[in-house]
Amino acid sequence: MLTKLTSFATVGLKSERITVEVASSPGEGDITIVGLGDTAVQESRQRVRMALRSSGFRLPTGHNITVNMAPADVRKVGPRFDLPIALGLLIVYGLIEVEEERLRNMAFVGELSLDGTLRHVSGILPAALACKEAKIPSFAVPWIDGGEASLVTDVRPIAVGHISELIDVLCIDAPPPKIAPPTTALEQYPTLDFADIRGQLLAKRAMEVAAAGGHNVLLSGAPGAGKTLLAKALRSILPPMSIDEALDVTQIYSVANLLRSDCPLMRERPFRTVHHTASGVSIVGGGQIPGPGEVSLAHRGVLFLDELAEFPPAVLEVLRQPLEDRTITITRAQGSVTFPADVLLVAAMNPPQEGNPRSERTRKRISAPFLDRIDLTIAVQSVPIEELAQRTTGEGERSAVIRERVIQARERQRARFAGTKLTTNKEMGIREIREHCTLDATAESLLQTAANKLKLSARSYHRILKVARTIADLDGSERIEHGHLAEALQYRQPLCEG
Amino acid sequence: MRRPRPFWLWKKNWERPPEHLVTGAEGEACAVAYLQDEGYRILGRNVRIGRHGEIDIVAEDPVDKTIVIVEVKSTRSLNPNFPPELHVHWRKRICLRYAARKYVQRFPEECGYRVDLVCVAGRRVIGHYKEIRLGGGEGGGRGNRGVRGERGYRGEYCNRFFPNR
Numbered sequence A: 001m002l003t004k005l006t007s008f009a010t011v012g013l014k015s016e017r018i019t020v021e022v023a024s025s026p027g028e029g030d031i032t033i034v035g036l037g038d039t040a041v042q043e044s045r046q047r048v049r050m051a052l053r054s055s056g057f058r059l060p061t062g063h064n065i066t067v068n069m070a071p072a073d074v075r076k077v078g079p080r081f082d083l084p085i086a087l088g089l090l091i092v093y094g095l096i097e098v099e100e101e102r103l104r105n106m107a108f109v110g111e112l113s114l115d116g117t118l119r120h121v122s123g124i125l126p127a128a129l130a131c132k133e134a135k136i137p138s139f140a141v142p143w144i145d146g147g148e149a150s151l152v153t154d155v156r157p158i159a160v161g162h163i164s165e166l167i168d169v170l171c172i173d174a175p176p177p178k179i180a181p182p183t184t185a186l187e188q189y190p191t192l193d194f195a196d197i198r199g200q201l202l203a204k205r206a207m208e209v210a211a212a213g214g215h216n217v218l219l220s221g222a223p224g225a226g227k228t229l230l231a232k233a234l235r236s237i238l239p240p241m242s243i244d245e246a247l248d249v250t251q252i253y254s255v256a257n258l259l260r261s262d263c264p265l266m267r268e269r270p271f272r273t274v275h276h277t278a279s280g281v282s283i284v285g286g287g288q289i290p291g292p293g294e295v296s297l298a299h300r301g302v303l304f305l306d307e308l309a310e311f312p313p314a315v316l317e318v319l320r321q322p323l324e325d326r327t328i329t330i331t332r333a334q335g336s337v338t339f340p341a342d343v344l345l346v347a348a349m350n351p352p353q354e355g356n357p358r359s360e361r362t363r364k365r366i367s368a369p370f371l372d373r374i375d376l377t378i379a380v381q382s383v384p385i386e387e388l389a390q391r392t393t394g395e396g397e398r399s400a401v402i403r404e405r406v407i408q409a410r411e412r413q414r415a416r417f418a419g420t421k422l423t424t425n426k427e428m429g430i431r432e433i434r435e436h437c438t439l440d441a442t443a444e445s446l447l448q449t450a451a452n453k454l455k456l457s458a459r460s461y462h463r464i465l466k467v468a469r470t471i472a473d474l475d476g477s478e479r480i481e482h483g484h485l486a487e488a489l490q491y492r493q494p495l496c497e498g
Numbered sequence B: 001m002r003r004p005r006p007f008w009l010w011k012k013n014w015e016r017p018p019e020h021l022v023t024g025a026e027g028e029a030c031a032v033a034y035l036q037d038e039g040y041r042i043l044g045r046n047v048r049i050g051r052h053g054e055i056d057i058v059a060e061d062p063v064d065k066t067i068v069i070v071e072v073k074s075t076r077s078l079n080p081n082f083p084p085e086l087h088v089h090w091r092k093r094i095c096l097r098y099a100a101r102k103y104v105q106r107f108p109e110e111c112g113y114r115v116d117l118v119c120v121a122g123r124r125v126i127g128h129y130k131e132i133r134l135g136g137g138e139g140g141g142r143g144n145r146g147v148r149g150e151r152g153y154r155g156e157y158c159n160r161f162f163p164n165r
Helices: A039-054 A079-092 A100-104 A124-133 A143-149 A163-171 A201-213 A227-237 A243-255 A280-284 A313-325 A357-365 A368-372 A385-389 A399-416 A430-436 A441-454 A458-475 A482-490 B011-015 B019-038 B090-104 B156-161
Strands: A002-011 A014-026 A031-034 A063-070 A106-108 A138-142 A156-160 A217-221 A271-274 A302-305 A327-332 A335-340 A344-349 A376-380 B041-049 B053-060 B067-075 B113-121 B124-129
Touching (some): A002 A100, A002 A124, A014 A079, A039 A079, A063 A079, A079 A106, A138 A143, A143 A156, A201 A227, A201 A344, A201 A376, A201 A399, A227 A302, A227 A399, A243 A335, A313 A327, A313 A357, A313 A368, A368 A458, A399 A458, A430 A458, A458 A482, B019 B067, B019 B113, B019 B124, B041 B090, B053 B090, B067 B090
Parallel strands (some): A002 A106, A031 A063, A106 A138, A138 A156, A271 A302, A302 A344
Antiparallel strands (some): A014 A063, A327 A335, B041 B053, B053 B067, B113 B124
16 A cells, blocks of 8 residues: 655755655555655654553554655655654555545644654754645645744645544544644744944944945944944834735745744844854854854844954955855855855954054954945944933934835935846945936045045945945935035045054 | 493483474474464464574464464473573574464465464463564565564674574
8 A cells, every 4th residue: 555645845945845655565564654754754763662651552463564765765854744644654554544635735744752742853944835836725834833824925834733634624624733833922022222323423424324225234343332232223223024024034044043932033133142152054054954054144134244354264255256146156065055145244342453463363354355345434432421411411312213214215225226136235235326326426436535535445346335324325415416426435434543 | 341331322312202392293283272362363383484484383373364473482391480481582583573474475375473472381371471582683584684683683693593594
């Protein structure tokens, strides 16, 4: 006897359709699992047998069982095939009767516990998307992952807590348990507000520009000047994610198994802080079975590198390509995987000083090509103690106000790039820059002189134009004025003090 | 001086079967009664296969309708430190595996089977282990050497004890 069930395996960020074939023949009673599964897949034999026993089934003896997972050349990882294997065994043993049609219209993913309950597995959202693509109408998942599976429209999620519930759904067409609606809890606004930061008007403005255009920022300033505070406050002025962006980010977190079960959809932009001891692989992703790294986990959000000068040069060089291409392709002997890596990089460092040998080292560590990819370089000045002590002076702008402006600017960008793949100014290529960043004569001459004086590279030249475009967007202006360009040039300060 | 007569030529030893064979036969009778109580149909007893192979009881499972090759191990003592299952030596496993695979080949149609162990101590069945693992991989017959490192692997010891296998 033979039966076929559909499941999904995670390959990179995508899910691949896997057909789990279960067949039996008379024999000694062995269970063989073939199809390039790892140890967790091999061990599912014991889990499945025990789970079925404790769910009240008596497994007959005298059958040799072969489980084949096709296509056989895709590496299958993890215990997610327990559920289809268990159902296949029950059907092959003749313990349950399921209509062929119903079996074909359902996909199964889930890990079995020894008592037959279903446990959480990673990568449910990509699997549900693949399910939709494969035109399979329903998708059986563990109860915990029901919210995640229900994010995809056109696929009916069947979230069950125990395998016997699923058998009821399959055999006697019982209604599946209701999925708890995903908590659409309001985004948790970060407690740190821009109004709480005294002074730092220039730096605050630069953060606003960065948030509006998605530009990379380098904050350089004396210890204790408030660099880290500014970076953390950036969270509070980032615009909310659209549903598509949120789905993108959720997929990455789902594959990395970092999704919280109580909020299946990531509504808040990620903010990843990386310590300077992090390895290159942990930042860009990798491993024997390539998984996403920090730069992918910060997709559509902020990647914050504190103490930039302490990072090993090799690690920073590794970031160059993803910063430019906004994707990262990891190639291993097993194959290559592409992860999205559209991040807003915020770096903070203490400025190197002339004549200090340690500062010489600092300057060597951060290469010019890396600095070239940073649009806004800001010297954060220490706030005088007198100003800090004054409690009566008016507070700065609240984050909510700044955020409103940022959202307006982003809207303007989206309207401009309507019909193309772009959404923010930082994604503009040469052609888009030529089209959208036209300068008038005075501005043109200003840029000429600045470029000659600062010895700008071609990339820097274009980046300044992009920043100027964002500033104009914040201002609500269709054209880049002289003032916008001047402000953009101001954000390209030399790294070194005096 | 004449050497004394060896003990196996003493008269009392050939007038009745040896003690261990008596124990075994009693145990098998107990096991048959137990299996019949459980609803098994007895298909054969003491089926000899080849030179070393002997199946104590062949039965049919009442629920699965599969053939059950039953190995009976008996002791007289009820000492829990020396239970009957202790005496399923790996040499016995090789024999049993071979015998079971040979036996099911007698049926014209393909049939599933399993190997059970029934333990008898002091003329009472004290354990029934279903579907015991005998080691060895796919296939059967003389060529099957089992899995290296597993019990029942046909290595140097096997050759020493069963030079003809």
